[in-house]
Amino acid sequence: PVGAQQFIPENATSLDELKTAAAKCEGCELFEPATQTVFGRGGADARVVFVGEQPGDVEDQKGLPFVGPAGRLLRDAVDAAGIDASNVYITNSVKHFRFELRGSRRIHQTPGPAHITACRPWLVAEFALLKPEMVIVLGATAAKSLLGPSFRVTRSRGQLMPWPAAAQFPDDFPATQAQALATIHPSAVLRADDRDQAYAGLVADLKVAAQAIG
Numbered sequence: 234p235v236g237a238q239q240f241i242p243e244n245a246t247s248l249d250e251l252k253t254a255a256a257k258c259e260g261c262e263l264f265e266p267a268t269q270t271v272f273g274r275g276g277a278d279a280r281v282v283f284v285g286e287q288p289g290d291v292e293d294q295k296g297l298p299f300v301g302p303a304g305r306l307l308r309d310a311v312d313a314a315g316i317d318a319s320n321v322y323i324t325n326s327v328k329h330f331r332f333e334l335r336g337s338r339r340i341h342q343t344p345g346p347a348h349i350t351a352c353r354p355w356l357v358a359e360f361a362l363l364k365p366e367m368v369i370v371l372g373a374t375a376a377k378s379l380l381g382p383s384f385r386v387t388r389s390r391g392q393l394m395p396w397p398a399a400a401q402f403p404d405d406f407p408a409t410q411a412q413a414l415a416t417i418h419p420s421a422v423l424r425a426d427d428r429d430q431a432y433a434g435l436v437a438d439l440k441v442a443a444q445a446i447g
């Protein structure tokens with residue numbers, strides 16, 4: 234893939250400007266079968282940024298991140314953790330839905346390393362404008378994009394990490410005063426055998442972030 238960089242306006246001053254440009258991104262092949270680009274959502278003054286994997290089937294159709302079942306669960310967990318939803322910006326590591334057609338059904342496919350790398354410049358551009366205080370990394374794909382290939386969510390979830398954690402974040406990430414915290418993806422909670430326990434774990438991790446931002 235050629236990557237998203239060449240589609241990003243230089244010196245963008247607003248998230249809307251980025252979103253408009255992202256609608257035309259052809260940085261990797263995922264733009265073609267998908268319905269539309271699903272850009273991040275939230276205010277420019279958000280202090281907390283959540284980074285998921287990629288839009289799902291519902292998000293692809295509505296053009297908004299986390300508006301399907303995983304999104305509902307995430308919103309509940311954010312509330313339960315005491316994080317003010319008006320302080321939150323939500324986005325994804327990859328901004329087009331990757332799927333496989335089975336008959337008329339569109340089956341989610343995890344984005345590959347090439348998609349994650351191709352799409353990361355959008356994330357970098359969002360961070361450059363947002364300058365968040367807290368970055369919540371949801372699941373393995375976001376961890377690969379932001380924390381490097383050797384990061385393990387299961388091992389290091391729920392722990393505050395300084396930003397930039399020298400060896401982990403890519404060089405081109407804008408420096409901010411942010412802290413980061415990784416946790417499981419809300420879709421993993423929906424798939425878990427013991428859903429209540431998995432949900433409680435997600436909320437407990439988010440409470441660590443909530444306390445840190447006060």
Ligand code: URA
Binds near residue numbers: 292297420
């Ligand atoms: N899962 C994600 O990672 N992002 C969404 O927007 C929806 C589901």
Ligand code: SF4
Binds near residue numbers: 255260327
């Ligand atoms: Fe561009 Fe990302 Fe969509 Fe690929 S997934 S076309 S890099 S917005």
